[in-house]
Amino acid sequence: MRSNVAKKQLESKTTTGTASRPYRIEEQVGYLLRRAHQRASAIFQVGIGDPNITPTQYSSMVKLNEYTELSQNLLGRLVGMDKATMQGVVRRLKERGLVDSRPDPGDARRTLLSLTTEGNRLVTKLLLNGPAVSRETLKPLSQQEQRQLLDLLSRIV
Amino acid sequence: MRSNVAKKQLESKTTTGTASRPYRIEEQVGYLLRRAHQRASAIFQVGIGDPNITPTQYSSMVKLNEYTELSQNLLGRLVGMDKATMQGVVRRLKERGLVDSRPDPGDARRTLLSLTTEGNRLVTKLLLNGPAVSRETLKPLSQQEQRQLLDLLSRIV
């Protein structure tokens, strides 16, 4: 009973005169994004080829593979990670000998990051599995729908 | 140079004869889902009306508001949370006096959860802001695109 009060109040119109649908948590973007992200992470974990590499570690390594050397902060911006989060990701990659760092000779505030030989070898291997992971995640959709989803997602990011 | 080797190898065909595009991390579903989820969470945090309530806490409370009483495990399934994750979410909600628990009289393994009066009052208030949060998150898209995105997301979950 109590809950119906809340639901009623939510049935206000949006912009059009169309009656808005009841508020269901399962139909909200945020909720769906969380669930979809969970599933994508699970597929990544089993499909990328190394159970100890996480999605964020992977994207960091891919970016370092592209740019050779990057400051920690710039890398964070490129892969969409908070600097505090980046700190942990980099620390773990360094502990595993996949990433190296040196002070930026031109700016004492910065740390320059690069892949080690082993890091380079590992990304090269994982990159072979990358497309399959994406394909598996998108499998429920047709080719056209896959493109649509990628387009829509990139526009709300 | 080294990285070009990896990229070359990834340019294998998918199913059709179409030349596949180069592998860019920014175009992969998993990456886009992570970024989109980040943005949705940020919008939620400022828009839901209580900075101390997180998206998972919110969806748990909404479900408890719908069902009145649920076992912790079932609630977890309904909102897509691991039981270990659920444990933490419920503990925090209980600490704040928003949720109550009692042993299931018919099954000693289960804990039954419900909203307290205060929890009920809070969800009712937050539910008023829910639609605006979703609207804000989807703002970059047209009405039709919004529906499409929700449809595509629910199909890959």
Added chain:
DNA sequence: CCCATATCGTTTGTGTACACACGATGACAT
């Protein structure tokens, strides 16, 4: 040159998120 301001990386604290192991309980077949 100096000062206000900004950037960079670190640290701390809180909160998801999941794997794994554990103990208690329930369900079911023999």
Added chain:
DNA sequence: ATGTCATCGTGTGTACACAAACGATATGGG
């Protein structure tokens, strides 16, 4: 009734994710 197997909640360990505060360094204006 008993033993096997599943379910439920808990605890531990690891890893994102971000806010806030901090010290060190850089930059640009006066």
